[in-house]
Amino acid sequence: MVSGSETSAFFAMVWWTTAVASVVAAWLMVFLRDLLKAAIAMAVVFLAVAGFLVMLNAEFLAVVQVLIYVGAVSILVVFAVLLTRDVFQGNIPHAHQGWVFLLTGVVLFLLAFIVLATPWHLLSASGMDAASRGALVATWVNPTPTLGRLLVREFVLPFEAVSVVLLAALIGALVIARER
Amino acid sequence: MLAPIGLSHYLVLSAILFSIGMFGVLSMRNLIAMVMGLEVMFNAVLLAGVAVARYVAPLPLRVAQTGGEGIAMTLTGQVFGVFIITVAAAEAALALALVLAVYRERETVDATRLDSMKH
Structure with missing residues (x-):
């Protein structure tokens, strides 16, 4: 939509490197037997997607992606792997x-x-x-202020709804995982 | 030598990641491995949505000249990216809490052995 650096050979090279890295990491995530290594591969997939978000002029989303996926979800998965002690049995496919x-x-x-x-x-x-x-180009060169305005104006109702969903899910997770 | 990167590149890559994640969800026995596949599927959808927002102009922009409001709406894909990330975070927390509860109850996270509703 916005004419930019997409046509340069350097951009294409970076794009293809990231693409191959993400697909290889996803493949490893599925086929590594050790679940902890699979979780690391999953974090690599998330990082590669964050790179693509930067290439798509979505810098805010890229930072949120690193914070939530690489920072929180990966750690959560690693903790779940450690807590369930099935690491040695590992990532076995079914019949x-x-x-x-x-x-x-x-x-x-x-x-x-x-x-x-x-x-x-x-x-x-x-x-x-x-x-x-x-x-259009002016909006997309720096989309974050516009994104913030959209979130609290046009999309304020879904924004509030999703925050309630997140709160309910976190409280529910606490209740479900609590020791009885 | 290399073709310019366009929307199709992103969408095909997103389809590949989605399929690998789906393979992980459907073929694994470990519940945590299934959750990991699910997260990769969410990420593929996020990538597709943001790529479409970046390369496809909404209808009002194509048919007529519009003011700032219409141009701001081209960021709708990114807004929904925020929502996808939020819902995926909620889903991950809830799913892993369920896995822990199942493990505490049944001493296993093997999906093929969680079959008490079959009998």
């Missing part, structure tokens, strides 16, 4: 893994087909006049 592989392959094929068959270029902002395009 029907072949069927699941087939099903997942079909899903991936369908998703990729839909993505590649959709004429996305019809949805670009190429028909805009110069003034709107300038305002």
Whole structure:
């Protein structure tokens, strides 16, 4: 939408490196037998996605991603692995893994087909006049102030609802995990 | 040599991550490994949503000239990214609390052995 550095060879190189890193880390997460190592691989996937968010002009989301996923969710998973003492038994697939592989392959094929068959270029902002395009670029060069305004104006109701959801889930987690 | 990075690149990558996460959820026996796959699926959806917001202009921007309000709305994808991250955090906390409760009750986190509702 916003013309920028996407066309440079350096950007493409960084993009492909991050993409390969994320896919390899996700693959390792599924196939490493040691759950602790799988949790580290999961953190690498989260970091790679944070890198993509930076490339997509979503710096605020990238920071939130590092804070919540890499900082909190990964640690939570590691603690759960340690507390359940099944580390030595590890990350074992069940007997029907072949069927699941087939099903997942079909899903991936369908998703990729839909993505590649959709004429996305019809949805670009190429028909805009110069003034709107300038305002659009100005918004996307530094989107965080606009994002903050949107969160407390247009989207204030979902924002409050999701905060109540988070509070309820955390209290529920405390109640469920409590020693009786 | 390398094609410019566009929306399709991000969406195909997101589909790959989603499928790997789904494979992890469906094929693993350990409940914690399933939660990890679920988190990767959430991340793939987040990536797809933010990429679409970045590359696709909403309808009002394409049909006519609009003021600041319409342009601010192009960030809707990022707003929903915030919501996805929040809901995923809530889900992770709740799921791992459930795993711990199950472990305390049954002394196992093996999904194939949690079959008391089958009998």
